[in-house]
Every structure is written in C-alpha cells, then in structure tokens.
Amino acid sequence: MTTPAWATELVAMVSADARVAQPQLSWRRRSGDHSTGVTRRHDGMIAVRAGTDEVDQRLTLLHELAHWLSPVPRPGRRVVHHGRAFYEVAFELYRRHGLADADALRLESARYRSSLRHAAALGVPGAVAALAAHRSSIRARPRRRWRILVPEHRIVLERDGRWTVCVTCRQRVIGINLARIRRSRRPVRHVLMTAAAS
Numbered sequence: 689m690t691t692p693a694w695a696t697e698l699v700a701m702v703s704a705d706a707r708v709a710q711p712q713l714s715w716r717r718r719s720g721d722h723s724t725g726v727t728r729r730h731d732g733m734i735a736v737r738a739g740t741d742e743v744d745q746r747l748t749l750l751h752e753l754a755h756w757l758s759p760v761p762r763p764g765r766r767v768v769h770h771g772r773a774f775y776e777v778a779f780e781l782y783r784r785h786g787l788a789d790a791d792a793l794r795l796e797s798a799r800y801r802s803s804l805r806h807a808a809a810l811g812v813p814g815a816v817a818a819l820a821a822h823r824s825s826i827r828a829r830p831r832r833r834w835r836i837l838v839p840e841h842r843i844v845l846e847r848d849g850r851w852t853v854c855v856t857c858r859q860r861v862i863g864i865n866l867a868r869i870r871r872s873r874r875p876v877r878h879v880l881m882t883a884a885a886s
C-alpha cells in the first residue's frame with residue numbers, strides 16, 4: 689500500500705524541526721489494531737507495519753522518529769534503547785505532534801511498561817497517576833499460596849501399573865529421585881504441597 693500523506697508529512701516536519709536528514713519511510717499493512725515499527729539507521733530507513741488503529745499508527749511512527757533523532761551511541765558505550773534520554777525525545781514528539789497525553793501513556797506503556805516510570809520522572813501529565821494505578825493492580829493480583837496437602841512422611845515405594853508411587857500420598861516417584869530413594873539407607877521423607885490462589 690502507499691504511504692499515507694500524513695505520515696510522509698510528519699517525517700518531513702519532524703526531521704526539519706530537528707535539522708536532521710530525513711529517513712526513508714517504508715509503510716506496510718499488518719492485521720490487528722496495533723502497529724509495529726523499526727528504525728534501521730545504517731539503511732537510513734524507518735519501516736512501519738500499520739495496524740488499523742490510527743492513533744497507534746501515529747504513535748508508532750513518532751516512536752521510531754524518536755529513535756531516529758536520538759544521538760548515535762559512541763562506539764563501546766552502552767546505551768539504554770528505551771531509557772530516560774529516549775523518552776525525553778519521544779514524549780516531546782507525541783505532545784508536539786497531536787497525541788493526547790492519555791493516549792501516549794496508554795499506548796506506549798502497552799509496549800514498554802518501563803515508559804510509565806520515565807514519563808512520571810519527565811513530568812508527563814497523568815503519568816504519576818497511571819504509574820500508581822499500575823502498581824496497585826500488581827499488588828491486588830492474587831498470589832499463589834502453597835498449602836500442605838499431605839504432611840511430611842516417610843516414602844515407602846510401591847508399584848502402581850507402570851509407575852512407582854509413594855504408598856502414603858500416591859505421588860509418582862521418577863527418574864533420579866527414584867534412584868536416590870532406592871539407594872538411600874536412611875528413610876527419605878517428603879511432603880505433598882499444592883498451589884492455591886489465596
């Protein structure tokens with residue numbers, strides 16, 4: 689498909705504002721809402737595979753343009769691809785080129801969770817609240833609790849069809865555990881645990 693006019697214009701405008709050479713833009717379709725993008729600096733190219741959501745298309749292109757504008761790392765220096773310096777450029781572009789802060793936070797954090805932390809530090813409106821909401825949803829998530837199903841007991845082996853099982857808890861004993869228990873002169877004990885959502 690041909691590149692939409694707004695995308696070509698956006699590449700030209702962002703490059704001119706930053707006084708950098710324009711990248712070539714390759715634009716293709718993909719199925720689904722979300723878009724994906726990649727910046728190939730050595731080829732002078734940004735490639736976008738555009739999903740159906742137009743706000744997400746715009747954010748994806750701006751995200752790649754932020755990579756295009758980010759300074760080239762000096763040889764031997766480690767740079768964080770999606771670190772604070774990157775997000776300083778990216779959130780500025782999102783705001784300047786027509787994305788609402790709420791959309792930028794929602795779509796960017798769907799890709800990279802860590803973007804919320806950077807956005808909060810950069811003072812993007814709504815980021816502190818979004819980060820707090822994300823953290824409390826993590827805390828509210830049920831954890832697995834381990835519960836004792838059969839208390840600790842000595843393992844006594846018994847054949848059960850093609851398996852060897854513990855007489856008390858009927859747990860299968862296999863592989864190196866089986867070899868170890870058979871070899872051991874002292875009784876081997878175990879306990880049967882089960883996971884339950886608390």
Ligand SMILES: [Zn+2]
Nearest residue numbers: 751755769770
């Ligand atoms: Zn990126």
Ligand SMILES: [Zn+2]
Nearest residue numbers: 854856857858
């Ligand atoms: Zn047992």
